[in-house]
Amino acid sequence: MVVRITLLSVLLAGAVAAPIIARDAVPLSASQIPNLDAVKTEIKAYYDSGNWEREVSGVTASAQAFVDAQLRTHPVKPAIVLDIDDTALSDYIYEVSHDFAYDPWAYESDVQAEAFPAIAPTLALARHVKSEGVAVFFVTGRRTPDRAVTLANLLNVGYPKPDGLYLRPTGDRAASVIPFKSRMRAYIESQGYTVLLSMGDQWSDLRGGHAERDFKLPNPMYQVP
Numbered sequence: 497m498v499v500r501i502t503l504l505s506v507l508l509a510g511a512v513a514a515p516i517i518a519r520d521a522v523p524l525s526a527s528q529i530p531n532l533d534a535v536k537t538e539i540k541a542y543y544d545s546g547n548w549e550r551e552v553s554g555v556t557a558s559a560q561a562f563v564d565a566q567l568r569t570h571p572v573k574p575a576i577v578l579d580i581d582d583t584a585l586s587d588y589i590y591e592v593s594h595d596f597a598y599d600p601w602a603y604e605s606d607v608q609a610e611a612f613p614a615i616a617p618t619l620a621l622a623r624h625v626k627s628e629g630v631a632v633f634f635v636t637g638r639r640t641p642d643r644a645v646t647l648a649n650l651l652n653v654g655y656p657k658p659d660g661l662y663l664r665p666t667g668d669r670a671a672s673v674i675p676f677k678s679r680m681r682a683y684i685e686s687q688g689y690t691v692l693l694s695m696g697d698q699w700s701d702l703r704g705g706h707a708e709r710d711f712k713l714p715n716p717m718y719q720v721p
């Protein structure tokens with residue numbers, strides 16, 4: 497399962513999570529801290545207005561243009577690498593239904609139910625680049641026992657059959673997903689692919705190299721280290 501830092505878990509975990517949030521200074525006054533309920537209301541307005549999807553569409557349009565430009569240089573075995581949660585599939589409905597409080601058991605239940613809808617702009621990107629002869633790989637922090645249901649969810653919502661789907665091994669207890677995700681991109685390269693781009697909603701999806709360009713999708717709901 498994906499371990500995430502949510503708004504509530506940040507408050508509850510205190511000192512453990514605070515450095516990840518990268519607030520530089522200890523607030524001197526409550527007036528310096530965004531009100532949690534107000535932030536949740538803002539997030540819902542951002543998504544429900546369509547502004548989130550518009551912002552995602554802008555990023556995927558840039559990614560498509562980048563792929564098209566690179567294809568004109570005839571790269572060897574061109575490929576893209578996508579994260580899954582909140583990159584290929586949307587967790588927003590799950591997040592709202594749990595008031596943005598991450599519950600690993602409820603989340604796993606939705607994973608098992610293959611319940612996550614596609615993010616339309618990412619789906620369009622994946623299908624289009626696939627039609628151009630570009631391989632589509634998925635690298636996710638979801639754990640290896642969830643492989644079959646994750647693949648089924650991707651296919652059910654219309655993603656092309658992945659050229660590779662890599663889930664984080666259950667035994668990988670590193671504090672960050674960066675080593676796993678960058679290692680998988682290196683592995684894809686070792687198979688002779690040119691990784692044109694990596695796309696994710698978390699900076700930890702993208703750091704560690706092994707992609708010609710990174711594309712970061714917006715996600716104000718949580719952070720994954």
Ligand SMILES: [Mg+2]
Nearest residue numbers: 579581582697
């Ligand atoms: Mg994600």
